[in-house]
Amino acid sequence: MTDKKKLSVAINGVLGKMGSTVLIAVDQADDMDVVAGIDTKSNSTTLHLPISDKDIYLGKSLSDALDAVRPDVVVDFTNAEVAKKVFVDSIDRGVRVVSGSTGLNDLDLNEIKSHADKNQIGCIHASNFAxxxxxxxxxxxxxxxxxxxxxxxxxxxxxxxxxxxxxxxxxxxxxxxxxxxxxxxxxxxxxxxxxxxxxxxxxxxxxxxxxxxxxxxxxxxxxxxxxxxxxxxxxINRESFMPGVIVGIRNVMELKSLVVGLDSVLGFSRAK
Known part of the structure; x- marks a missing residue:
């Protein structure tokens, strides 16, 4: 697979425990290319990827990163306050979001869905990716x-x-x-x-x-x-979430709205 066909991925909260685990998982995926990391705690402008052995963009501002590298997908594991802005800023730029951030309530998700629907941009939010x-x-x-x-x-x-x-x-x-x-x-x-x-x-x-x-x-x-x-x-560890995150990144490109939960992405939905 050539680099042109790879999904370009930016990771918000990349220096956190989940973010650093996501970074390794995405860098290991043959069909994905990590192009940026964002973290408010960063004090450098580049981040080295040990697996692919290259340096990528690192910054504190998601909006600056989106404008600089234009990724296909943003992966976000932060909190409700941050995640709402991640969804809005990404959708406004035509960038899809895969989020496992905690604390989003039904009102938050309804607002995000409305914004995604309006822009026909696919997003996934799941409470758990294992x-x-x-x-x-x-x-x-x-x-x-x-x-x-x-x-x-x-x-x-x-x-x-x-x-x-x-x-x-x-x-x-x-x-x-x-x-x-x-x-x-x-x-x-x-x-x-x-x-x-x-x-x-x-x-x-x-x-x-x-x-x-x-x-x-x-x-x-x-x-x-x-x-x-x-x-x-x-x-047992955060690696348990990574197969689901990778599936989410691959599938979000086919969506045109917000999907809540990983069940339908995996091929089943909740019993009624």
Whole structure:
């Protein structure tokens, strides 16, 4: 494959833990070419790629990078405040976005979708790019039809600032979409410590843990007469997200709007 046919990719937040992992994964892909890195913490104008052994543009401003190198795709793993601007600035320049940034709510995503629709620019936002996690979201929607009780436990590294995680919320939405009514929930009459049962939404108990040693772990426990059914996905390291990121970059070029979630990109969608 010639360089002309390769997808040119810019990585926002390139010096962060996810950004640096994305950098390696994209640099290893035969059909992609890393052309720029953006990070507010950068103090240099170039970044060396050890795999392809070349220097690329490095800057603090996404808009400056977009104007300088005109990539096909921007990959962004930052936060909601930054991500909203990434989507707008990229779409305005005809550049597609693959984002795993946390904290975007439905209103944010609706605004981004409207902007993408207006400009006919494809974008992908997913709460989790690990294939196993996407399957967990999907299968939770199927299982929710057959059980009336459920607890969701998610745990992440101690630096994660939002709770519950975006993946947990995607699991919750999948389970709600998969059934006609709320889950049943035990009523605690004597709660000795406040909030011991965790958060609650439509009968789903949601528990969040933040501690060193974790990357991302999601466990769904359904309960029924005489049985429990448990599904668990554990990301041991950030490399678990990279196959999904690469799939997202390849597929976003064929889209003309915002797609939320990686399920349809992988060939399946949430059960109704």
């Amino acid at each position: 294939v196993g996690a996407v399957l967990l979201i999907y299968l939770s929607g199927i299982a929710s039809k057959y059980f009336d009780y459920v607890d969701l436990i998610e745990s992440h590294h101690e630096m994660k600032v939002d709770a519950p995680s975006g993946t947990a919320l995607s699991i919750v939405n999948s389970m709600i979409d998969g059934r006609k009514n709320d889950f049943e929930q035990n009523e605690t009459l004597d709660e000795l410590l406040p909030n011991t049962r965790g958060g609650s939404y439509k009968g789903i108990n949601i528990h969040s843990a933040r501690l060193p040693g974790r990357v991302a772990r999601h466990e769904v426990v359904f309960g029924g007469p005489g049985q429990t059914f448990t599904m668990l996905h554990d990301s």
